[in-house]
Amino acid sequence: MSLFRVDELPDQGFSTVRVPLMGPSLCAGFPSPADDFVENALELPRWLVPNPPATFLWRISGDSMRDAGIFDGDLACVDRSLKPAHGSVVVAAADGEMSIKRMVVEGNTARLAFDNADLPVYALEELAEVDVWGVVRFTVRWHVARASQRR
Numbered sequence: 001m002s003l004f005r006v007d008e009l010p011d012q013g014f015s016t017v018r019v020p021l022m023g024p025s026l027c028a029g030f031p032s033p034a035d036d037f038v039e040n041a042l043e044l045p046r047w048l049v050p051n052p053p054a055t056f057l058w059r060i061s062g063d064s065m066r067d068a069g070i071f072d073g074d075l076a077c078v079d080r081s082l083k084p085a086h087g088s089v090v091v092a093a094a095d096g097e098m099s100i101k102r103m104v105v106e107g108n109t110a111r112l113a114f115d116n117a118d119l120p121v122y123a124l125e126e127l128a129e130v131d132v133w134g135v136v137r138f139t140v141r142w143h144v145a146r147a148s149q150r151r
Contacts, residue, residue, distance in 0.1 A: 015046040019077065021057045042075075048138070054081040056134070058091065058100075064122075065089065065100055068115035075140040076100060082135035089115075089136040095128050100136065 018041040042057055049055045060074045068089055070076065076091070084090045086105035091098065092112055101112035101122060112130070114122045 016043040017046050017049050017052040017055075018042070019044050019049055019052065019055050019057050021059070021075070044077075049077070051079060051081045054134075055079050055137070057140075060100060060139070064114045064116050064119060065102070066116045068102065070100065070115070070136075070139050071141060073142070077137045077139065078134040079137045080134040082137065084132050084135050091133045091136065093129075093131045093133055095130075098133070103132070 021040045
């Protein structure tokens with residue numbers, strides 16, 4: 001992975017790409033990336049979205065990832081082309097329920113964890129069907145009072 005300062009970003013001009021905003025919010029079911037679930041789209045700079053066909057935005061609902069700096073109402077940019085690894089924040093479906101969690105790999109065992117010390121350990125049934133849907137590339141957060149915004 002390469003890290004860049006803003007003034008070192010690859011020169012791709014001012015091109016943008018449209019990234020679908022999926023609905024409903026994460027943790028509210030298991031939407032597929034079908035057009036029926038696309039609420040809208042957001043134009044983002046091309047350098048933020050290296051693989052547009054595999055990239056989707058989801059609004060976060062809840063505070064299970066608060067200690068990772070991901071809060072209720074944020075938008076998560078999820079890239080399905082990235083390979084999840086230990087420490088990745090992922091979007092996963094556990095028995096069809098879509099959620100955002102941290103992937104923790106211990107030896108040959110991978111598990112999903114909350115990133116909120118106030119919550120109990122995230123427990124999956126031993127036979128639960130889990131599908132890691134994508135890796136969170138970044139989030140977008142508003143820093144103005146929510147009461148002054150229309151949602």
